[in-house]
Amino acid sequence: MSYKQCTKCHCLKAVEMFRVGGNQCKECFSAYHAAYYAANREKIRASKAAYQTANREKKRARYAKWRAVNQEKVRALKAAYRAANREKVRARDAAYYAANREKVRDYNAAYRAATYSGKRVTLKSAQFFQLFSVKNKLKKMHL
Numbered sequence: 001m002s003y004k005q006c007t008k009c010h011c012l013k014a015v016e017m018f019r020v021g022g023n024q025c026k027e028c029f030s031a032y033h034a035a036y037y038a039a040n041r042e043k044i045r046a047s048k049a050a051y052q053t054a055n056r057e058k059k060r061a062r063y064a065k066w067r068a069v070n071q072e073k074v075r076a077l078k079a080a081y082r083a084a085n086r087e088k089v090r091a092r093d094a095a096y097y098a099a100n101r102e103k104v105r106d107y108n109a110a111y112r113a114a115t116y117s118g119k120r121v122t123l124k125s126a127q128f129f130q131l132f133s134v135k136n137k138l139k140k141m142h143l
């Protein structure tokens with residue numbers, strides 16, 4: 001086992017106790033980090049918020065791409081969240097429904113009616129086909 005001396009506490013510690021390439025032991029580094037965060041909480045928070053705002057589109061695009069690649073994972077995560085937060089999800093859905101009764105009704109009707117060439121398709125693809133003016137085949141959607 002190899003050892004290294006911490007530049008902060010001057011203790012001789014196993015290399016594993018240091019971050020890769022770091023000269024302070026993990027303990028000293030995390031203490032430093034915690035102190036820095038405590039002293040600059042507002043600054044850090046503001047800078048994070050500014051970054052989020054400036055990169056919202058970028059982040060959204062990256063997340064959409066990730067979601068497309070990890071559909072199964074997303075589905076599993078959602079199912080796990082719903083299972084763990086059944087009541088919360090139910091309350092949220094009920095609140096949304098109460099506030100958007102018309103919208104939900106229209107959406108559900110469109111969802112049920114979404115067909116293409118007589119086959120059931122997802123609402124999204126039905127809307128896609130509709131865009132390409134296959135309207136006569138989507139008559140049912142317009143109820």
Ligand SMILES: [Zn+2]
Nearest residue numbers: 006009025028
């Ligand atoms: Zn140290």
